Amino acid sequence: MCGIVGLFLKDRALEPQLGGLLAGMLEVMTDRGPDSAGFAVYSDGAAGIAKLTLRGGDGEAIGAALAGALAIQVDVRTKDSHAVLSVPSAQEDAVRAWLAEAHPEVAVTGAGKRIELYKEVGLPKDVAGRFGLAGMSGSHGIGHTRMATESAVTTAGAHPFSTGPDQCLVHNGSLSNHASLRRTLVREGIRVETENDSEVAAAYLTWKMREGATLTEALEAGLEDLDGFFTFVVGTENGFAVMRDPISCKPAVMAETDAYVAFASEYRALAGLPGIAEAQVFEPEPARAYVWERH
Structure with missing residues (x-):
């Protein structure tokens, strides 16, 4: 199940509102993931x-x-x-x-x-409240609400996962080749600390970018190397990305205005964003990398 959200602000005047907007989006996704929640916020460095x-x-x-x-x-x-x-x-x-x-x-x-990453067991609203998400500012952030269908409900298993500097990932779906890929990544010197397949996906992107790939290239390479089904939302120091597998069986919706780009598993998590009535709302296409960056 699980719910994932992301918000990338183009308008710097909105940065003080980032945490409050992201917290609202997370709370709406509670019924997709009531077991645990987490978020990463990119603030000033x-x-x-x-x-x-x-x-x-x-x-x-x-x-x-x-x-x-x-x-x-x-x-x-x-x-x-x-x-x-x-x-x-x-x-x-x-x-x-x-x-x-x-x-x-x-x-x-x-x-x-720039990254700060918090996650805990509990309802998304409670987790956001414990860490004061509503009071945080920044340029972009991503979040996850988890329904643990294949593993124990633990903080270590909660998302996001970060395996590289200022890089993190949230995932809705399931990978089938994560065990063999984990062994390859460990041999390549990439740190993987849990058994969660989502951490393997994050580590895979870290590996590809360490070898010289851009974020877009790393995501596109994953279409060949990652078996299973997935929707990824990725944060980097300056950017925000979305990628769905070629089948795209997991729900996803995006909204873009002159002020922001937002992602959620369901539209209702976007409904409270400012200017949503005038936003371009669309479903991200299968097997396409969507990337926004600030420079």
């Missing part, structure tokens, strides 16, 4: 700073210990069960290595210059 979103542990204590261990500046913002650590970009690998050794119980849900 700072030169030379990497943001790491951590799930689990005491963020303030971890930040203080990290600053002392590596002799670096660490800023911490705690949001419920997650914390966002801002660290020097040049030290990100060292930070990750320290976290893996000192706090193996802590998961890094997302990392990059």
Whole structure:
């Protein structure tokens, strides 16, 4: 089942409203996924700073210990069960290595210059409320409401999944070759931490782009390499993308105005957006990559 949403703002004047609009879209998708929910928001970044979103542990204590261990500046913002650590970009690998050794119980849900990624078990409205989504601003964001039909209801299994800097993915559908593809990705040095097929899809795009493909090219390559059915919504540092498999059995609808591009599993999640009555509303075509970017 599952519900996926995405919002990419062309009009910068709307950025303070991003979180509130995305929260409303997520809540409408509750009956498609009441087990867990998550979202990624792309907010302003700072030169030379990497943001790491951590799930689990005491963020303030971890930040203080990290600053002392590596002799670096660490800023911490705690949001419920997650914390966002801002660290020097040049030290990100060292930070990750320290976290893996000192706090193996802590998961890094997302990392990059702009991304913050939060997810938890619970109703979408409650998850959005716990992390204060309605008060967040940014240029774009994606979200997911999960109905776990093939695996346990856990936070680790919730979407979005992030496997590369400022890159994340939400997925409605099912892949049949994810186990063999996971083994290939691990051999290529791509980090895959759960058994969820959606994380494999995210990691596949990370791999392709690491090898030099554009986001569009990576998505198009997936049409050949990913077996199953899928609708993907992808976020990157500067962009937003949608791709459906050639059969496109999962519902999807998009709306575009001069101010934004929006995606949802069902139109009712778009109905509350400003200017929706004048929007171009359409169903994304099968096997076509739709990509919007800011430069």
